[in-house]
Amino acid sequence: MTHERDRANGRGRAVGGRLNRRGFLRRSTVGAGLMMLATRARAQEAAPAPATAPAVPKGTESPIRVGLVGCGAQGRVLLEACMPIPGIKFIAVCDIWPYNLRYAANYLTKFNHQPSSHEDFEEFLSAGKDKGMEAVIVATPDIWHSPYTVQALKAGFHVYCEKMMSNTVDGARAMVRAMKETGRLLQIGHQRRSNPRYLHALEKIMRGNMIGRVVNAGGQWNRSIRGSVDLTWPERYALPQATLEKYGYKNMREFRNWRWFRTYSGGPISDLGAHQIDIFGWFLGARPRSVMASGGSDYFKDREWYDNVMTIFEYELPGGDVTRVAYQVLTTTSAGGGYYETFMGVDGTLKVSENEAITRVYKEAHADWTEWIEKRVIRPIERPDTIPVSLSQVSLLDVRATADLDAFELPVEMAKKPHQPHLENFFDAIRGRAKLNCPADEAFESEAAVFKVNPAVEARKQLTFEPADFEV
Secondary structure: OOOOOHHHHOOOOOOEOOOOHHHHHOOOOOHHHHHHHHOOHHHHHOOOOOOOOOOOOOOOOOOEEEEEEOOOHHHHHHHHHHOOOOOEEEEEEEOOOHHHHHHHHHHHHHOOOOOEEEOEHHHHHHHHHHOOOOEEEEOOOHHHHHHHHHHHHHOOOEEEEOOOOOOOHHHHHHHHHHHHHHOOOEEEOOHHHHOHHHHHHHHHHHOOOOOOOEEEEEEEEEOOOOOOOOOOOOHHHOOOHHHHHHOOOOOHHHHHOHHHOOOOOOOHHHHOHHHHHHHHHHHHOOOEEEEEEEEEOOOOOOOOOOOEEEEEEEEEOOOOOEEEEEEEEEOOOOOOOOEEEEEEEOOEEEEEOOOHHHOEEEEOOOOOOHHHHHOOOOEEOOOHHHOOOOHHHOOHHHHHHHHHOEEEEOOOOOOOOOOHHHHHHHHHHHOOOOOOOOEHHHHHHHHHHHHOHHHHHHHOOOEEOOHHHHOO
């Protein structure tokens, strides 16, 4: 899996409409932008469409015409994941940085796509409409997710938008409303929801009650200093100051490293943590009832967001039991085995990751898993210390577990790029063959938990969730 921090090399570079920084940021971060965009005539012309189209037999349909807004590192990840998917055609790309725009156009040309290139978002939508564009992929910085997604939905396009939905709760709510009002599809990029390994773990292990009552859960995404340093840029390709300000950026450093600044994002807990906090509620089938958190700028002193954050959630399960979840994002050390989520039950522990090498299930000595082995829900493996993976891929849980617990692996091969199944699900839904695995309303419920972490750090106390926190 491409590291999320490395993707900061663009994630779209704030592609944009005509909102200037003063007009957009002076009011609430998203509200003013949405108001201005909503008044545009083009966005008002499109009539609501059904959420899914009638299913078309495979092999008889025309290609789905797609446009990409945001051609930086994350946009490139999505392009690469799209190339093996049959039946789609990129017809337009959009980015304010010519450096990114040129790369995307040249890359797509190699695969026989001939997209037009645009700096201006409205021009991009207009050109796409003229060419029969049906879907827009949004891979911009978080601050632009909501305005561009809302405008694209209202212009009649289906949208695949990267997570987080927005850098503000109000922006995320506006996206859900636009999806419901227009009847268009809006998939949010929590790609684990389409990952065969995660789906197997959810259906067969969690819902099958294989590990018993889950009392505790946890997770982490730790990365080294080397993976967290500022991104640079070729000086000859620096954007003019007037262009930066037009799209809401103070300078080239903030443009390149927007994830570290409060104007544009929610920091590492939303950049990395959102992927994994999404899994906790999904696998537990519950909402959090409280969160406490600690974080700070422990190493990088010239950034606005915390570089290290630790959280404890309490989830109230459907039967009334409580599961405590400890989660951390560390950007100053890679120790501890990378990124994963663990669910610790009385009969065993599930450790799941996009990294197959550290996905394991551990059986407590008293549990009898003969049935699960016979059903091929899991398969026995040799002790982790005989598996040819580096120590950096094996956490302390693996090392200590070998003494007393039997380790198993999931019989699921993942040959595709991590984002590909989620994009396939989006395109299948457009064709009427599937339901979205992560529609905006479900994603909002998940991201509500993420939105509460930074306020909990600032409050230095436990915060409780109210029903209204999860409602649009």
